[in-house]
Amino acid sequence: MQSEAVNGVAPGREELVARAAALRAGLWEDAPQSDGARRLTGRSIDAVTGAGLMRLMTPQRLGGYASDIRTLLEVATEVGRGCSSTAWITGVLNAGNFVASLFPRQVQDEVWSLNPDARTALVLGMPARGIETADGGVLVTGEWAYVSGSLHADWVGVLIAVPVPGADPVVHFALMRADEVQIKDTWHFAGMRGTGSNTVVAAGVFVPERRLLPYLPLLNGETDGVVDPAHRYRNSLVGLFSIGLLGSLLGGATAAFDFVREQAPKRPAAGSRYANQAESPSLQLDLAEAATKIETAKLLAGKIADAADEAAYAGEFADVLVRAAARQYSTQVAQLCREAVDILMTAYGSSAFNEANPLQRIWRDVNVGSRHAGFGMGIPQQLYGRALVGRDPREISLLV
Template sequence: MSNSTISVDSVASEVLIPDRAELVARAEGLQELLWKDAVECERERRVSDRVVAAMTEAGLLRLQTPRRLGGYETDMHTLLDVATALGRGCPSAAWIAGVLNAGNFMAALFPAAAGDEVWRDTPDARCALVLGLPSPAVEPVDGGVIVSGEWAYVSGCLHAQWVSALIAVPTEAGRPDVRFALMPADEVAIKDTWYFAGMRGTGSNTVVADRIFVPDRRLVPYLPILNGETDGVVDPALPYRNSLTGLFSIGLIGALIGGAEAALDFVRDKGHTRPVAGSTYRNQTQSPTFQLDLADATSKIDMAKLVAARIADTVDELAQAGVNADLTLRARNRLESTQVGRLCREAVDTLLTAHGSSAFNESNPLQRLWRDINVGSRHAGFGMGIPEQVYGRALVGGDPRDISFIV
């Protein structure tokens, strides 16, 4: 590893903070391992322990952990670039890295006592995060609440020490108080429900709580976190001010971009040795149709990268300025995240057609990348036309939250 680091005084020791180039280089150094383990990852429906260990050792799962507790507290563009680099090796592993880093960001927004509890033993403790609508039963008690219920699609739950999930606390006024609850992973159960065609390695199973006590220090209000209005809610020294949904998608779209780039590299490299069936062309690279397909797919991936960079840079610029994103900008970020996924999906579809029917052979990595991108790009935050409605509502002066809480 290079010496490109920044020295930061921590509570107990000096923490060396790698810069973006160093962290991306570390991610690139893991691509061969991730690519090799991708078949096992998919077969076992979880990222392998050695891949998780390698990402952890490289510091790639502490990007959003507070510096005062040994983390790197990087900007969002760094998270995007690291996830993209990991995605070239395995989209599932990159997805997990994105979600766990977002979960660590969320855990850092709890009171300092909770942060101390999460990372007191190691700065590599990992927190899964789920933004699903709260449905669990919640019983207020002295000093906290007792929670029972289930949350589906919890990416990263197989590799996390903590889980942050939404709950609705009953109030005397009758309207529930929606809060994030931070629960130790060893106190919840995991129901094996993730049987999907793609992104199988994310192990996005269902988390189950059965009368778990959550103390007040591990509860924070949902709306201020959603809106980036963190003054008086979290540690004011934390450098990020942003809508939670604005940052949550950044690691996810990085995984999709990386997977699309891996597909492009594979098809382009194989084109020099693959024939064009039923033609007189020496190989695929001689065919104008193949060339046009490559140009189309490459252009779409390049556009996806540009849009993703704008999202991350917008988040970082607002955070540095100490300004909250308005609803229109938040809605735009959600729609643009959706567009990144769509562009990656369309590019990979084109690449598999260009490569030929053997792309769908189970031994060909293209079919795995195709399934991963098609599933990942249809994440609830990206799909069903809701992001377009959300942004359109904001553009005409309406409140997009009337349509979706993910803004």
């Protein structure tokens, strides 16, 4: 673990981004192995953890950095320039730690007092039902698919519907130790293979009341009495989660752009008399278009992060228009990254699809990652449009 700042002050954004950049070469080298094994290499996960990059959302009193959302974005983007899957896991596990940090202090102590690098996998989706009440808690049985980071987590946070006598069940986050659940090997996807986003299975796991956290109050910013008042984590959860994913896509698109530009002077412009690709106006135009898409995507992602941070620093919770905009902007960022990589693949030529070429792995990763459910099905556009005409977007989806 790298030494921390003097007098216990957590490292700032510049230092943390520099740490992420220092890992790039090693992550790039291990990326094919992570892709083939469908899980990150031990060296990759150890490198990110050893650099302190799993502590971004951990409370400072327990050895974490309590970083802002812009820092998470820039760190994940730098990691993504080395390996998209590693960046995805870095973003997701930090987001999971963010949610764990919203639990009461006793639970925070359980998670981090013995290990400030403890990692929390988290999944948002349909809550498990059929939960049984028990003395002092609940018995949880269920399955949750697409749990990115589950292979490298110490804790797992899932949604469950807790029964209430005479009323509808109330959705809660349930926090379980990783050794209490099983992992079903279901992640056989074309891209983001290294994320190992498998299915988590719980069979009658006892979860004490202290490790149950009401879900809707957090989404709606109704944190008084739920979250430690001294905690400045009042960011929109949806904005946070999207940032945790977007850094990977931005990093991957940037890595693809850098690779194509660096190789252009060494590659022939097939079917022409140009000395190399760099001399071809077509390649120059493609690079200009891809660069513009990537830079636009970075600006939009930064806008999402900054809006969340501004609300947090002001002790406020972003209104539904800002939150709906975050989902729409996130969708646009994902689309721009995918479009940029597609342009770069065509510009490079058909050998970009050779299995030995890193471009094809980035292409697969960005194409799969950009189609995450949070970015798709036209829902983000509907949410933003409804908010723009003064209607409540939560009539469509609670994930705002």
